[in-house]
Amino acid sequence: MSVAEAASVEPRYARRAERMKASEIRELLKILDRPEVISFAGGIPDPSLFPASEFAGAYARILATPGSAATALQYSVSEGFGPLREWIAQRMGAEGALATAENIVVTCGSQQGLDFLGKLFLSAGDTALVGAPTYLGALQAFSAYEPRYDTLAGERGNRTPRSYREEADAAGGEVKLAYVVPDFANPTGETMTRAARLELLTLADELEIPVLEDAAYRSLRFEGEPTPSLQALDAQRKGSLDASRVVYLGTFSKTIAPGLRIGWICASRALIRRLVLVMQASSLNVSVINQQAMLDLAEACEAGLVRAAIACYRAKRDAMLAALEAHMPKSVRWTRPEGGLFVWATLPEGVSGAALLPRAVSEAKVAFVPGGAFHHDGSGANTIRLSYSLPSEDEIAQGVRRLASLLR
Amino acid sequence: MSVAEAASVEPRYARRAERMKASEIRELLKILDRPEVISFAGGIPDPSLFPASEFAGAYARILATPGSAATALQYSVSEGFGPLREWIAQRMGAEGALATAENIVVTCGSQQGLDFLGKLFLSAGDTALVGAPTYLGALQAFSAYEPRYDTLAGERGNRTPRSYREEADAAGGEVKLAYVVPDFANPTGETMTRAARLELLTLADELEIPVLEDAAYRSLRFEGEPTPSLQALDAQRKGSLDASRVVYLGTFSKTIAPGLRIGWICASRALIRRLVLVMQASSLNVSVINQQAMLDLAEACEAGLVRAAIACYRAKRDAMLAALEAHMPKSVRWTRPEGGLFVWATLPEGVSGAALLPRAVSEAKVAFVPGGAFHHDGSGANTIRLSYSLPSEDEIAQGVRRLASLLR
Numbered sequence: 001m002s003v004a005e006a007a008s009v010e011p012r013y014a015r016r017a018e019r020m021k022a023s024e025i026r027e028l029l030k031i032l033d034r035p036e037v038i039s040f041a042g043g044i045p046d047p048s049l050f051p052a053s054e055f056a057g058a059y060a061r062i063l064a065t066p067g068s069a070a071t072a073l074q075y076s077v078s079e080g081f082g083p084l085r086e087w088i089a090q091r092m093g094a095e096g097a098l099a100t101a102e103n104i105v106v107t108c109g110s111q112q113g114l115d116f117l118g119k120l121f122l123s124a125g126d127t128a129l130v131g132a133p134t135y136l137g138a139l140q141a142f143s144a145y146e147p148r149y150d151t152l153a154g155e156r157g158n159r160t161p162r163s164y165r166e167e168a169d170a171a172g173g174e175v176k177l178a179y180v181v182p183d184f185a186n187p188t189g190e191t192m193t194r195a196a197r198l199e200l201l202t203l204a205d206e207l208e209i210p211v212l213e214d215a216a217y218r219s220l221r222f223e224g225e226p227t228p229s230l231q232a233l234d235a236q237r238k239g240s241l242d243a244s245r246v247v248y249l250g251t252f253s254k255t256i257a258p259g260l261r262i263g264w265i266c267a268s269r270a271l272i273r274r275l276v277l278v279m280q281a282s283s284l285n286v287s288v289i290n291q292q293a294m295l296d297l298a299e300a301c302e303a304g305l306v307r308a309a310i311a312c313y314r315a316k317r318d319a320m321l322a323a324l325e326a327h328m329p330k331s332v333r334w335t336r337p338e339g340g341l342f343v344w345a346t347l348p349e350g351v352s353g354a355a356l357l358p359r360a361v362s363e364a365k366v367a368f369v370p371g372g373a374f375h376h377d378g379s380g381a382n383t384i385r386l387s388y389s390l391p392s393e394d395e396i397a398q399g400v401r402r403l404a405s406l407l408r
Numbered sequence: 409m410s411v412a413e414a415a416s417v418e419p420r421y422a423r424r425a426e427r428m429k430a431s432e433i434r435e436l437l438k439i440l441d442r443p444e445v446i447s448f449a450g451g452i453p454d455p456s457l458f459p460a461s462e463f464a465g466a467y468a469r470i471l472a473t474p475g476s477a478a479t480a481l482q483y484s485v486s487e488g489f490g491p492l493r494e495w496i497a498q499r500m501g502a503e504g505a506l507a508t509a510e511n512i513v514v515t516c517g518s519q520q521g522l523d524f525l526g527k528l529f530l531s532a533g534d535t536a537l538v539g540a541p542t543y544l545g546a547l548q549a550f551s552a553y554e555p556r557y558d559t560l561a562g563e564r565g566n567r568t569p570r571s572y573r574e575e576a577d578a579a580g581g582e583v584k585l586a587y588v589v590p591d592f593a594n595p596t597g598e599t600m601t602r603a604a605r606l607e608l609l610t611l612a613d614e615l616e617i618p619v620l621e622d623a624a625y626r627s628l629r630f631e632g633e634p635t636p637s638l639q640a641l642d643a644q645r646k647g648s649l650d651a652s653r654v655v656y657l658g659t660f661s662k663t664i665a666p667g668l669r670i671g672w673i674c675a676s677r678a679l680i681r682r683l684v685l686v687m688q689a690s691s692l693n694v695s696v697i698n699q700q701a702m703l704d705l706a707e708a709c710e711a712g713l714v715r716a717a718i719a720c721y722r723a724k725r726d727a728m729l730a731a732l733e734a735h736m737p738k739s740v741r742w743t744r745p746e747g748g749l750f751v752w753a754t755l756p757e758g759v760s761g762a763a764l765l766p767r768a769v770s771e772a773k774v775a776f777v778p779g780g781a782f783h784h785d786g787s788g789a790n791t792i793r794l795s796y797s798l799p800s801e802d803e804i805a806q807g808v809r810r811l812a813s814l815l816r
């Protein structure tokens with residue numbers, strides 16, 4: 001085969017595919033999967049919390065009955081397994097936004113929900129409003145649709161709706177959505193106040209855009225009173241969920257188990273109908289046997305599993321905060337999350353998280369995610385994300401101590 | 409709430425979303441889910457073939473061992489469960505293209521593969537070459553990325569590479585891919601000859617485009633000798649799978665069960681690396697418990713399940729062909745598939761399949777899919793797709809007789 005032929009085999013990807021670069025961080029962290037390294041990197045659940053025997057019972061029951069086995073192993077409707085949609089709608093209702101099954105579409109984890117919403121809302125050159133920092137996976141999902149990003153200014157900001165709109169115009173598109181993780185955010189662990197939520201809803205009303213509320217960690221509150229979800233606040237203002245512009249992304253991944261890949265979107269029926277078409281075109285339906293098994297678990301023991309997860313992660317957060325307090329130099333600051341899986345640390349100006357990582361791994365045998373990865377705008381070089389979900393309390397204490405030794 | 413406010417809640421969807429219209433056919437067929445109607449509509453597997461007790465054993469084994477349970481319920485790598493990739497690579501190798509696990513990415517059914525390939529290759533205005541007719545779900549997946557379509561002319565056609573290229577240029581894009589179902593096609597049941605395959609590969613070489621080979625039905629051959637897959641033919645010509653431009657979409661949905669949503673793409677390692685990034689951004693990974701269970705079934709009994717499916721569908725095809733022969737007027741023609749799930753019938757010129765459907769349902773209590781739905785170019789009005797996979801042989805005989813009575 002000639003060189004010319006070999007070159008012609010490499011296909012010409014879509015323009016948008018050029019943006020889908022491997023996150024160097026993820027590549028680096030993959031290499032780090034070594035037992036001697038204490039990892040504060042991935043925000044993944046502690047597998048000791050997984051209800052394996054309950055799932056074994058659920059799959060056995062589903063497959064033992066000919067009727068439910070035939071349903072479990074067959075194609076299914078794109079909107080999701082009816083009884084699971086009902087259960088999710090009830091659970092959403094308990095949060096304050098009166099939902100029916102028709103307000104729910106089941107997704108392959110909330111990551112698929114983010115992809116679908118990008119597909120539905122973003123054309124090339126449009127603007128997505130996100131935090132800086134924000135969840136890396138949301139940036140990856142949206143970037144496939146070639147938006148530009150603008151930064152949600154938050155409570156202390158003074159950006160006007162008009163300034164967002166003008167900059168979007170100048171870039172040749174429109175502001176099409178805002179995305180936030182309001183509770184125990186990935187990556188900062190911070191929670192939006194009620195005032196900040198209302199301010200965001202007002203901005204969204206003025207810009208006439210949907211607000212994507214990523215509620216992945218919302219159930220994992222260790223202390224303090226919950227702030228109403230953006231969706232509940234907006235549905236209350238507008239009179240109904242169907243009139244709300246908030247799109248709520250939920251998941252069982254952080255409270256029951258991520259391996260079944262079951263999440264959901266709760267939104268107006270009009271939007272759900274569009275999302276069902278996207279699902280039909282994108283993967284037909286989420287595995288129905290997994291939807292049945294998840295419903296079984298959710299009905300039988302969701303409350304208990306959430307309590308167990310809260311107890312486990314609260315103790316780990318306490319271990320991390322205590323170790324940070326004990327060992328970190330004064331020049332390092334960090335957040336004190338009331339829930340979720342993450343602490344966000346700010347290193348002294350000029351100290352790069354990305355440059356620290358290889359040293360941390362080789363010298364201190366500790367891993368984390370450099371904060372720059374979570375910033376669409378290239379900022380945040382002196383920040384790092386520390387997840388306490390996977391290591392034990394002892395490992396957390398030890399890992400923070402070792403990391404601190406590099407920073408002194 | 410004022411009318412103006414209500415209107416502002418309806419979001420402005422992405423330009424591409426406007427193309428994602430509900431297929432009226434699917435909406436109609438949903439309504440048809442009535443026991444008194446004999447359905448030749450959906451191409452869905454006969455659930456009597458599903459190995460429910462074997463799956464029960466698989467899930468029980470996976471969840472009984474702490475190590476495999478922790479893997480089963482956790483996040484996993486985006487490329488797919490390693491041992492399943494190995495198994496698929498071996499199976500692909502047996503077909504003639506020497507594949508390794510690195511040539512495989514596991515997808516949520518082959519529908520997700522189609523979506524990912526559309527995302528990777530198609531920018532707005534680009535050209536996708538497809539058959540007319542072709543698989544409706546492929547058109548739905550690709551249309552989200554706003555291509556135009558041009559028709560693969562097939563063996564009898566006389567389109568030159570240059571004419572495809574010039575028309576793509578005129579439409580403001582490039583020819584970016586060709587998509588075919590070469591074996592027992594959905595919707596026609598027809599199989600491409602070896603000569604037609606070689607001709608398509610030559611065209612693709614001249615256009616420098618990937619060929620998407622949808623092999624969903626390939627294992628279900630009832631008789632005759634298999635024609636080599638496009639991928640095997642191309643890998644042979646080019647010297648290796650990594651040098652081939654064919655992207656093979658496989659699935660367990662038609663041979664084991666669709667409910668777990670497990671398919672795969674086999675392609676050059678360079679392309680697989682890109683697709684893994686798309687998976688990461690789109691749904692992180694396919695449910696790993698389902699990948700483990702499918703591997704268990706595939707290893708233990710794939711060959712036997714394929715044999716059973718062939719025996720079942722061959723008998724049903726025979727029943728359908730016999731009934732068509734016995735009852736249809738001379739003016740109706742149909743294909744005689746050597747495998748798969750579909751017969752494609754051509755009605756007399758001027759008789760509309762879409763107009764026939766409501767009469768067929770209400771008067772004859774029979775459903776099918778009007779052929780127009782499978783044509784990107786609005787042609788095929790006098791065609792219909794008849795699937796024999798779900799009804800029993802008796803129902804097939806009865807249904808065809810009733811349908812024929814409307815056509816006489």
